[in-house]
Amino acid sequence: MSKNVNVSEKKLLEVKDLINVGIFSALYFVLYALTSCIGFIPVFMILVPVVCPIITGIPLMLYMAKIKKFGMLTITGIIVGVIMFVMGHPWLVIFTGTVCGFTADIVLKFGEYKSKKMSVISYGIFSMWSMGAIISLFFGFKEKYLESYRAGYGDTYVDTLYKVTPDWLFWVLVVGAFVGGIIGGMLGIAVLKKHFKKAGIV
Amino acid sequence: MxxxxxxxxxxxxxxxxxxxxxxxxxxxxxxxxxxxxxxxxxxxxxxxxxxxxxxxxxxxxxxxxxxxxxxxxxxxxxxxxxxxxxxxxxxxxxxxxxxxxxxxxxxxxxxxxxxxxxVGEFITAMKKMRISDKIVIPFTVMFRFIPTIVDENKSIGMAMKMRGIGIGGNRKNLIELVEYRLIPVIMATVRVGNELSAAALTKGLETNQKRTSICKIxxxxxxxxxxxxxxxxxxxxxxxxxxxx
Structure with a gap:
């Protein structure tokens, strides 16, 4: 028993924590994938990074209430990034997933894993990983990506995409993802208060 | 399935x-x-x-x-x-x-x-690629869990339909719709997850020894x-x- 106490004092990740990471990553990913189906409506594709964090805020805030150690959000970020990559997004998504997860972890540690304000901000930062998945619509990647779509989706669709994705929009979306995260985080905290506290899950 | x-x-x-x-x-x-x-x-x-x-x-x-x-x-x-x-x-x-x-x-x-x-093959293969336990365990849990979530969601959907919550039910408020579908799913999943961690403890996943496996990869x-x-x-x-x- 004394050995266990030592381990948790050292703040190392135990198997129990790793299982929690798995569960909440699964919840997060399934919800994210379901919500991002709005992207199938052509132009709504660019709205995915803003809308999804609002819904996924609910499981993520519960997750953050359970986090007491450093590194769990980083692992979630890596996992989400790797799965997005395997499903055919550019490799940059692994990078943004790792970086956003790590930064979110630092912010969370800053609030000593208790501060609600910090966990909302942390979630806002975490939500920005999705920019790595959508970056192929902007900057140098744009031409090649959209030209490969021209054959698949037709001229009208691609021309519309060209029109609605100027480069400055990327930075707007970065901010949008952050704001979406903040809204989702606050929603999550409200839900947490209303439902999970009573049930004794938190 | x-x-x-x-x-x-x-x-x-x-x-x-x-x-x-x-x-x-x-x-x-x-x-x-x-x-x-x-x-x-x-x-x-x-x-x-x-x-x-x-x-x-x-x-x-x-x-x-x-x-x-x-x-x-x-x-x-x-x-x-x-x-x-x-x-x-x-x-x-x-x-x-x-x-x-x-x-x-x-x-x-x-x-x-x-x-x-x-599961055994998957873990062994990941280990052979020299991926850390800290990534392998969450990944495995995740793949094991997605079907559970789908399953729970199906049953909760049926229970909620009985109470008239759902598309075409008598409660049409979108926020309520999300709330009454999503929260039970999360609760059920977290509960199953707690049981899983207890099971992992009894299986000795926590020891810091090198894992052996009977899978031939x-x-x-x-x-x-x-x-x-x-x-x-x-x-x-x-x-x-x-x-x-």
Missing amino acids: QVSLSAVKGRTKMELDPRTKLFAMIVVSMIMITGDIRGIGFYIGIGIALIPFVLLLISGNLSKAIIYGILITFSSFMEIMVMNVSGIANIIFLFLSGMISRFLPGVFMGYYLVSSTT GFHFSDLIVFGYVMAGAVLFAFNQMNGF
Whole structure:
């Protein structure tokens, strides 16, 4: 028993924590994938990074209430990034997933894993990983990506995409993802208060 | 429906190393999503789209293979037809066939990956790739968990329908709809998760010793064939992207 106490004092990740990471990553990913189906409506594709964090805020805030150690959000970020990559997004998504997860972890540690304000901000930062998945619509990647779509989706669709994705929009979306995260985080905290506290899950 | 990493071995005819499956999946989804459907690209696409079909067939998953085969044939025909149609019909056809041919192969490849790999094989393969436990355990839990979430969601959906909550029910408020569907699912999942951590403790997952496994993981002749085929597709694809033949 004394050995266990030592381990948790050292703040190392135990198997129990790793299982929690798995569960909440699964919840997060399934919800994210379901919500991002709005992207199938052509132009709504660019709205995915803003809308999804609002819904996924609910499981993520519960997750953050359970986090007491450093590194769990980083692992979630890596996992989400790797799965997005395997499903055919550019490799940059692994990078943004790792970086956003790590930064979110630092912010969370800053609030000593208790501060609600910090966990909302942390979630806002975490939500920005999705920019790595959508970056192929902007900057140098744009031409090649959209030209490969021209054959698949037709001229009208691609021309519309060209029109609605100027480069400055990327930075707007970065901010949008952050704001979406903040809204989702606050929603999550409200839900947490209303439902999970009573049930004794938190 | 068994979608998770299964605990027991099914009656598979051909054994593939999980690493080969992973590689094939990355290549298939990458080529299908960013691929070009005109000219040579179309034939490369067909060749790559065949991979999940053949693998599903060989692994004895006949019904899924047939569903996939029908859908992909349908979308390929649409893509050929598109050349002769113009106007609004063109957009609709392109979009439908684009959606199917771009995302379906990746989805079915993922299905094949998780349905034909046991938990033990998956962990052993990941360990052989020298991936840390801190990544392997969450990944394994995650794959094991997604079907649980789908299952819980189905039962909760039925229970809520009985109370008139749902599309077409008497409570039409969107926020309520999300709230009464989502929160029970999260609660149920967290509860199952707690049980899983307790089970992991009793199985001794927490000891810091090197894991041993009875799974024999290794590359065989069948791996070589699949790897060669996928690699050939990838090289052709890269060539086509660069000079456009």
